[in-house]
Amino acid sequence: xxxxxxxxxxxxxxxxxxxxxxxxxxxxxxxxxxxxxxxxxxxxxxxxxxxxxxxxxxxxxxxxxxxxxxxxxxxxxxxxxxxxxxxxxxxxxxxxxxxxxxxxxxxxxxxxxxxxxxxxxxxxxxxxxxxxxxxxxxxxxxxxxxxxxxxxxxxxxxxxxxxxxxxxxxxxxxxxxxxxxxxxx
Amino acid sequence: xxxxxxxxxxxxxxxxxxxxxxxxxxxxxxxxxxxxxxxxxxxxxxxxxxxxxxxxxxxxxxxxxxxxxxxxxxxxxxxxxxxxxxxxxxxxxxxxxxxxxxxxxxxxxxxxxxxx
Numbered sequence: 001x002x003x004x005x006x007x008x009x010x011x012x013x014x015x016x017x018x019x020x021x022x023x024x025x026x027x028x029x030x031x032x033x034x035x036x037x038x039x040x041x042x043x044x045x046x047x048x049x050x051x052x053x054x055x056x057x058x059x060x061x062x063x064x065x066x067x068x069x070x071x072x073x074x075x076x077x078x079x080x081x082x083x084x085x086x087x088x089x090x091x092x093x094x095x096x097x098x099x100x101x102x103x104x105x106x107x108x109x110x111x112x113x114x115x116x117x118x119x120x121x122x123x124x125x126x127x128x129x130x131x132x133x134x135x136x137x138x139x140x141x142x143x144x145x146x147x148x149x150x151x152x153x154x155x156x157x158x159x160x161x162x163x164x165x166x167x168x169x170x171x172x173x174x175x176x177x178x179x180x181x182x183x184x185x
Numbered sequence: 186x187x188x189x190x191x192x193x194x195x196x197x198x199x200x201x202x203x204x205x206x207x208x209x210x211x212x213x214x215x216x217x218x219x220x221x222x223x224x225x226x227x228x229x230x231x232x233x234x235x236x237x238x239x240x241x242x243x244x245x246x247x248x249x250x251x252x253x254x255x256x257x258x259x260x261x262x263x264x265x266x267x268x269x270x271x272x273x274x275x276x277x278x279x280x281x282x283x284x285x286x287x288x289x290x291x292x293x294x295x296x297x298x299x300x301x
Contacts (some may be wrong), residue, residue, distance in 0.1 A: 014216075014220070014223060015216075017216070018212060018216055021211075021212050021215055021216070025206045025211060025212070026203060026205050026206055027203070029204055029205070029206045030203055030204045043208055043211070046206070046211075047211075047214065047215055047218070051218060054219055054222075055222075107198075108194065115198065115201050116201040116202070119198055119199065119202045120201075120202055120204065123202055135199070135202055138196050138199030138200070138202075139199055139202050139203055166195060
């Protein structure tokens with residue numbers, strides 16, 4: 001389907017680009033948020049990325065999926081902006097595993113909306129690379145090879161980041177949950 | 186009991202990490218920027234066409250003037266025509282060369298912009 005829209009855009013029907021915006025804006029936003037952790041910066045990034053994609057569409061030869069090509073632009077733009085604004089991240093605090101398991105179960109029993117809140121808060125607190133790889137692998141269901149194309153990192157590096165990210169996310173999730181419970185009760 | 190560490194549960198939890206763009210006018214905003222860019226491209230190529238027209242007119246005028254000057258036999262403002270023709274030709278040659286250079290540069294830049 002993307003090929004049809006791309007063809008139409010290249011033939012001068014610029015309105016066809018709206019379909020691509022609608023289709024990819026949310027995942028692009030999730031990717032940008034993984035890196036910059038700020039909704040206004042993320043908006044700036046995806047806006048700029050769509051403009052770059054429109055300008056360079058003629059150079060897209062279809063060797064990879066359009067989404068992979070486009071998310072690479074979003075990723076590059078995100079890291080550029082993060083570098084410019086020197087985004088900093090909070091380090092996680094190690095907690096005993098038995099408490100973790102207990103809280104894990106509590107988190108799993110939460111309503112979907114609450115789970116969504118906690119998971120996104122936790123993703124805001126882990127590093128840009130970890131958050132990005134987790135979203136690409138689990139949310140966008142990209143393979144390690146596809147993530148390599150999007151990020152430009154080696155597959156072994158991605159596997160290490162993925163492993164570390166899962167541990168860090170679990171710890172941060174537990175920390176946030178514990179902190180919220182303390183505030184509430 | 187579900188274990189957060191299991192691949193399946195982790196995938197389930199991560200499926201809730203998708204964020205929606207919280208700006209309802211986002212699509213219109215991007216399309217508006219694209220349309221603005223397209224209008225700019227059209228304006229640039231119109232300006233380039235006009236530049237070439239005036240360049241050609243100016244060049245023709247510059248070639249015509251020394252020819253016409255050579256027809257004039259009487260001094261103009263107390264100066265001999267031959268003395269006027271040489272400075273005019275020098276200024277004209279300088280202008281034509283610098284304008285050709287600018288136009289070629291402008292044309293190349295426009296090509297790059299419209300190629301995108």
